Structure formats: structure tokens, C-alpha cells
Amino acid sequence: MKDFLLQLFIPHQHNNFRAKLLHNSTLFILVIFIFLLSFLFHTIETRHPDILGISYSITENEILVKTNQVRQENGLSPLTLNAQLEHAAEVKASDMFYKNYWAHFAPDGSTTPWLFIKNSGYEYLYAGENLAKGFTNSSDIVNAWMKSPTHRENMLSSRFKDVGFAIVEGKLQGEDTVLVVEMFGSQNFIPTQTESKTTNEEKPTNNNLLGQSQQVVKIPVQPKSYITEPKIDLALGTRTISLIILFLVLGAFVVDFIFTEKKRITRIVGHNLDHILLVIIFIIFILIQKGGGVL
Amino acid sequence: MKKMGFTHKTYYIAESVLLLVGFSAAAYFSSQIKMQIAFISTTLVGYIVLGVIHHKTHHNLKIKIVVEYLLVALLVAAAFLFLNSSRL
Numbered sequence: 001m002k003d004f005l006l007q008l009f010i011p012h013q014h015n016n017f018r019a020k021l022l023h024n025s026t027l028f029i030l031v032i033f034i035f036l037l038s039f040l041f042h043t044i045e046t047r048h049p050d051i052l053g054i055s056y057s058i059t060e061n062e063i064l065v066k067t068n069q070v071r072q073e074n075g076l077s078p079l080t081l082n083a084q085l086e087h088a089a090e091v092k093a094s095d096m097f098y099k100n101y102w103a104h105f106a107p108d109g110s111t112t113p114w115l116f117i118k119n120s121g122y123e124y125l126y127a128g129e130n131l132a133k134g135f136t137n138s139s140d141i142v143n144a145w146m147k148s149p150t151h152r153e154n155m156l157s158s159r160f161k162d163v164g165f166a167i168v169e170g171k172l173q174g175e176d177t178v179l180v181v182e183m184f185g186s187q188n189f190i191p192t193q194t195e196s197k198t199t200n201e202e203k204p205t206n207n208n209l210l211g212q213s214q215q216v217v218k219i220p221v222q223p224k225s226y227i228t229e230p231k232i233d234l235a236l237g238t239r240t241i242s243l244i245i246l247f248l249v250l251g252a253f254v255v256d257f258i259f260t261e262k263k264r265i266t267r268i269v270g271h272n273l274d275h276i277l278l279v280i281i282f283i284i285f286i287l288i289q290k291g292g293g294v295l
Numbered sequence: 296m297k298k299m300g301f302t303h304k305t306y307y308i309a310e311s312v313l314l315l316v317g318f319s320a321a322a323y324f325s326s327q328i329k330m331q332i333a334f335i336s337t338t339l340v341g342y343i344v345l346g347v348i349h350h351k352t353h354h355n356l357k358i359k360i361v362v363e364y365l366l367v368a369l370l371v372a373a374a375f376l377f378l379n380s381s382r383l
Contacts, residue, residue, distance in 0.1 A: 027366040034373035242374045270363040285318040293326025
């Protein structure tokens, strides 16, 4: 076993002064192994999502609590869940899946966020929309919105009093994802501080709405969430396995690089430094990649 | 020797820039898997081409070396696809 590991990772005369892990034949086996593993994981995920799948924990309540938490930290009043805005958010999410787009405005020009809000019966004075997709938990969504200036402006706008969410899972632009739509609105605006208008915020041109008293029909809101708790978290599993393989290969290249530099051995192989650069940058890419996006 | 050193340096700078730009762009489009695949594929092809040019410049290009660059690039591509298998 010790000899096998030595041959695998340390260059010496028995492996032709090149770690066995870095031989083309071993690299080829490694590539095939990863492809087979991808196929196996994909098959298990499709047939037994309760065993192997992505662990999601996105709930309307969590997003609302975190949104109101950041509002209160900034001296703003909390937002209230509104059934009409929730309906508007749900229809918007369905529209994006149906027409296969990821934008505030439908590419064919057929819909705007404001249309969904109006159609839901919510007579808005101010309205805004935040979108998120590809996240696995509520905290990451709120954090991503807070990091983006325009979304942050919506989150921390004193013009908004109501909010509605839609959390919908589906296939968008060829990718399985969970879409989160957050619709903001207010019907009777009492300004508390001076603000600039954001790109995602609209004030209707119809001045008759100003000061208009609106009777909001309170519809009981069903708790909405997207929670999946498979036995094995696919995202964590693939990340761990990939990083182990990459660190092993990187370690072997570094050892080989140091060894050849020290011993001044000439071999017909690629430049270790090339491979080291590639693997290090790819590892950094994996570590910084979050997967989610906001709009 | 000086010329050789300069060539190596230029080559490694070019490779670093290629990898950093390619993977940064892929990270920027983190929510669009097709864009990520496009950027990573292009970066890896560029990596192989640069590696081959580097070895060709130094007159020690062998098919074994081309295969090595191809396999290392494939290893990274396979790991990327494995990481994103649920999104495909």
C-alpha cells in the first residue's frame, strides 16, 4: 500500500520519475471516472431525489423576516405580506417559465412587472420587483439583493409598505432552478425620507391615484416555501469529491515541479507550472462560485 | 538564455491572463450555465493551444505532451460538469 501511494504521488525511478497520478493513462482514467460519477449521480438524482438531490431551504417567511430585519436595522417600517402582490409574483414567475425568459420585462414586450401587479387588483402608487434564481437558501437571496445597489434600494425603500413573494421550481432556459419573485408596493404613501427612484420602481403617471383611499381585500396567505432535504446533498457531495480530486492532482504537480527543479531531470512532459496555474484558478473558481443570480 | 526566459515569462503572463479572464467571466455568469460552459470551453481550448505553442516554440513538442494538455483540460471540464450535473 505504501509503495502504491509512493508510486502514485512521488516521482522516483519506479514510476519513471513522474508521479503515476500524472501519467496520461492515469489522467485518462480519472477523466472517465469523473464522467461516470456524473452519470451515476445524475441517474440517482433523477430516480431517487429523496436520497441524492440538492438541499433547498427557501421559505417566504424567512425572506420576509430577513427583509424586515434589514429594514428595521435601517430605521424603516416592516413590510406586510399582501395576497394580491403574492398573486402578481406567482403569475410573473409562471410567465417567466412559460415564455422562458429571465428579466423584468418579457423580451417580446408583452408584459411588464407593473402589468402583473395591476392585473392582481393591487392599485399601486409605487411598485418594485426583485428577482432571484439558483439559490439554495433564503439568507443567500436576501444577502445577494442587499449587495446589489438597485435591489438594495427596493429592499430599503420607505415608499413600499407591502410585499408579495413567489417561490417556484422549474426549468428556465434549459436549467432546473428555483425562481424567487419579490413584488413590492404601496397604495397609500406617506413619505418618511427623501429617496431617489430606482430602475425597478415605478410611480404611475395617473395622479388620481395620489391620496386615493383603497380598500385592500385581505386574502388568507398560504405559507409558501421550497424545501427539499435529501439524505445526501448533491451540491455538497460533488463539490467535496471534485475538490479532493483537484487537490490530489495539484499536490502531485507541485511535488513533481519541486522534484524536477531540484534534481534537474529532463523528461518529455508538459510544463507543470501550466497545469498548476490552471488547477489553482479552477479551485478558486469553485470556491467563489455561488450559483445564484439576482435581477 | 535571456530570450528563452523572456519567452517563458510572456507565455506564463498570457496564460494567467487567459485563465483569469475566462474563469472570472464564467463566475460572473454564475446563473447562466450555457454562458459558463461557453467561457470555460473557450478558456480550456485556449489553454491547450497556448501550451502547444509554448512547446512548439521550444522544439520539444510531442504528441504525448499534446495529449497531456488535452487530458488536464478534460479533467477540469469533467469536474465542472460534475459540479453542475444537477443544472444540466
